Amino acid sequence: MSEAVAPRAAIIRRLSITRFRGIGNLIWRPGSGVNLILGGGDVGKTTVLDAIGLILSPVNPSTLSDTDYFGRDIESGFEIEAVIALPVDSAISAQVRPAWPWAWDGKDAVVPALDGDSGEPVYRLKVRGTEDLELIYEVLQPDGSTGNLPVMLRRSIGLVRLSGDDRNDRDLRLVQGSALDRLLSDKGLRSRLASELAEAEVKDALGDAAKKALADLDNTFSERSLPVGLDLSITGGQGASIASLVGLTADRNGIPLPLASWGAGTRRLAALAIAEQRQGDRPVTIVDEVERGLEPYRQHALVEKLQDSGAQVFVTTHSPDAIAAASKASLWYVDYTGQIGPLxxxxxxxxxxxxxxxxxxxxxxxxxxxxxxxxxxxxxxxxxxxxxxxxxxxxxxxxxxxxxxxxxxxxxxxxxxxxxxxxxxxxxxxxxxxxxxxxxxxxxxxxxxxxxEENVFGATPEGKLEALMADTLGDRTGMRRQTLALRLGLDAKTFPELATAAGDRLRPTMLDAALGTVPAGREEDKGAYKSHGGTWFKSLSGGRELAGKVFTLGLWPSLKPQLLxxxxxxxxxxxxxxxxxxxx
Structure with a gap:
């Protein structure tokens, strides 16, 4: 196994999910480019994206709920592990406690060979949900030990998430860890904003009744030996930070409007554009329901941009237009059992x-x-x-x-x-x-x-063959009789006449007409005979008609053992x- 060259972007080689939300156990080896994840509703597509988003989250999520645990079994916990290849200049090599690479053998991370002849260097990152509803981030080392997976390391890997939530504008504001925050990289901005806003005379903006209420509260504090001289100013604390209230605006007819107030499609494309401005950075990108808020032509444009980005991308969609546009993507399907496999x-x-x-x-x-x-x-x-x-x-x-x-x-x-x-x-x-x-x-x-047709015709009693032939959904009954007359070489017009003349040949002749079989020696009229099938049941409506007759003619008991x-x-x-x- 020769030594591999480190990738230019972070690439998840293997993702394993255990007991997370609706997924009991899943192992997936995604492609290095765009991964288009298809499937029906409620099969786990978004949960897979959420798992990737959680393990690479640029912030420490504050809370978990019991619904994040499979079957709400909190005691068993959950685990998400990513075997990930990182660029040479990744921050993982600059930590105080070094994280040692594993070797990728094409299927899993293995302990590197002592002679140095190993595969691509990869790292095992894990996040666990504990029975205390807490998250523990870890780096698993080849020697069996574990180290911390800090926020700064996850942030350096990079994650851009375009969720299916219409209200999502996180990457357009200076929320800690957002795409805009990472782009500007101004670490002192929060403290400067706090100082500026703290000097604002908020009390002067109060009405007279509010000013009196504040003065009365100051007196009460004094009586109870609490701090006095109460005033109002911008303060920090739990919840949204001061900087998170700052967001991008754009001009619209001479009026600066927050980008968060623009359409869902514009917000999504803007968030992606912010991520692209980070030179030399190809963050892992997650797009849930790529069609959300986008017209078909913009879906095409977004998918093409993602395919050319050089980053590893995970996309879910219910849009045929997006599927058609993803010509370079790896296609994956999540079936009703929750398993994901390649197409x-x-x-x-x-x-x-x-x-x-x-x-x-x-x-x-x-x-x-x-x-x-x-x-x-x-x-x-x-x-x-x-x-x-x-x-x-x-x-x-x-x-x-x-x-x-x-x-x-x-x-x-x-x-x-x-x-x-x-x-x-x-x-x-x-x-x-x-x-x-x-x-x-x-x-x-x-x-x-x-x-x-053979099985339905075979289950039909002689006395019900005329009813089987009758077109209950249209006016093809006469045409069907004509196909029988032609095949039998008769001038008879009515079904009783055809049945009498055909004798034992009636059922097989009806079946040949329904199948469009070409009689021996009649090859010169092949097209005409084959078209008989369309006159009978060789069509979508014909199939529906045939199914209806299984029940109206009482044929179901004979076919039930096979079909039920x-x-x-x-x-x-x-x-x-x-x-x-x-x-x-």
């Missing part, structure tokens, strides 16, 4: 462009085609008892059997849980499908044999209990 940018590129909402849902089901999308949407609507969007469930069109398989393999390669709804396709790729089934269990549904485990798996993924049946 292969090459393998998911097509789906990212066609259906970005697949990466913004709490639970995404990749269905083989439009018919399956429509069918699964009606099925799961019954299973959940409410619109899918209410639970963060999204059904995405996989665009065919082969691509659905490849996409599910790519999505689940990082240990993530994306569901699937697919056909058997004559037993294609049994080993690959089996590997996915072993990981996903019933969240991956596949018909044991054949396709969706899948429904319950989705219910479990969104936190609902299992059910014994679907409403009829």
């Amino acid at each position: 292969d940018t090459n393998k998911v590129a097509r789906h990212r462009a066609n259906d970005p909402n697949a990466f913004l849902a709490r639970v995404t089901i990749v269905a083989e085609g439009l018919t399956e999308v429509g069918f699964a949407s009606i099925l799961l609507r019954r299973a959940l008892g409410a619109p899918l969007s209410q639970f963060g469930v999204h059904i995405s069109n996989g665009g065919g059997h082969e691509y659905t398989l490849e996409l599910l393999e790519a999505l689940n390669s990082g240990g993530l849980s994306f569901g699937g709804f697919a056909d058997d396709e004559n037993g294609k790729h049994p080993t690959r499908w089996k590997a996915l089934e072993d990981v996903l269990g019933p969240l991956l549904f596949r018909w044991p044999k054949g396709c969706l 485990p899948f429904c319950n798996s989705v219910r479990s993924a969104v936190g609902l209990p299992s059910i014994e049946d679907l409403p009829q």
Whole structure:
């Protein structure tokens, strides 16, 4: 292992979170550039950013609450550890008690080799939440000892945070540790401001009644042997400092207005611009909900700026525009279990462009085609008892059997849980499908044999085939009869006539028409025969129609053993209990 060159900016190589808020245990090795974190609501994306913000906080947070502890178990505490690579000129080498580097082996920090042939030097920083609701910051040393992780060291590493809070203007004011405070670096400003403000004659601004009340209080103090000569002036104390009341203003139509009063998007971009002015500094940057307050074109501009910054950046988003703009970013997805895993940018590129909402849902089901999308949407609507969007469930069109398989393999390669709804396709790729089934269990549904239409047609009694063919959502019933007449070579117009003439061929002919199968010897009319599938159920609306008929025609009891485990798996993924049946 050759000796590595120290980075130009701080880079978190490994982040581990234990019992912090809603995350029980998570280990993540983010990329060195922009990390775009996707996923549905309430899966832990913001908690990951909060963990990074806490361990690199440029100030000592004053309070914790029981909700910062996993399951509100205060006694067990919580831990956040970052294995971080730092520039050569980092302040960590200038501490009174030196912090010794570990060696990065690509997965974790290890004790450096004695011969000096080690990997990239890294440091292990930790923050712990104790049972006393206190924070303890530590540097873990290779010899097993621990040292203090002081504010000044964390501040030298640098952190810029653009939170999802519209009221956040901290970096635009002289709050201790803010981006503006670090930029100006005027350590004597607070004392000078306090001296100037202390000389202000605040008492002279009081009304007569207030002046009398103050004089009466002075008399009371005198009677009780307390200090007298009471006056009013600006004083320091707990809470906001004097300097924190000072903030940036900008001209608007000749009037200086605090930047804190401008729009959320402007405030966010201004805070980032302040950070950029710090020469030679590439602070770790956190952006929660990058789209907040920004129009699509400004989202594009901000994402491009972050990608070119040279800093390590962590971004969450629910915006398809932001996803499209992040062409150089590492993509990560937090699934409904709270685990974070990589999305292969090459393998998911097509789906990212066609259906970005697949990466913004709490639970995404990749269905083989439009018919399956429509069918699964009606099925799961019954299973959940409410619109899918209410639970963060999204059904995405996989665009065919082969691509659905490849996409599910790519999505689940990082240990993530994306569901699937697919056909058997004559037993294609049994080993690959089996590997996915072993990981996903019933969240991956596949018909044991054949396709969706085959299974529904096979469950339909002879006496209900006409009702299965009837278009209950439109006016395609006559067109469907015509496809049967063409395939049977008959002039019959009504369904009874077609059924009588077809005999045993009726069901397979209906299925061939529904699938758009081209009869042998009719290849010259291939396009016409394939279009029959669209006349039947090969469409989004056709899939919904087919699902509806499963229940209206009483076919559900036959299909329930296959489909109910899948429904319950989705219910479990969104936190609902299992059910014994679907409403009829």
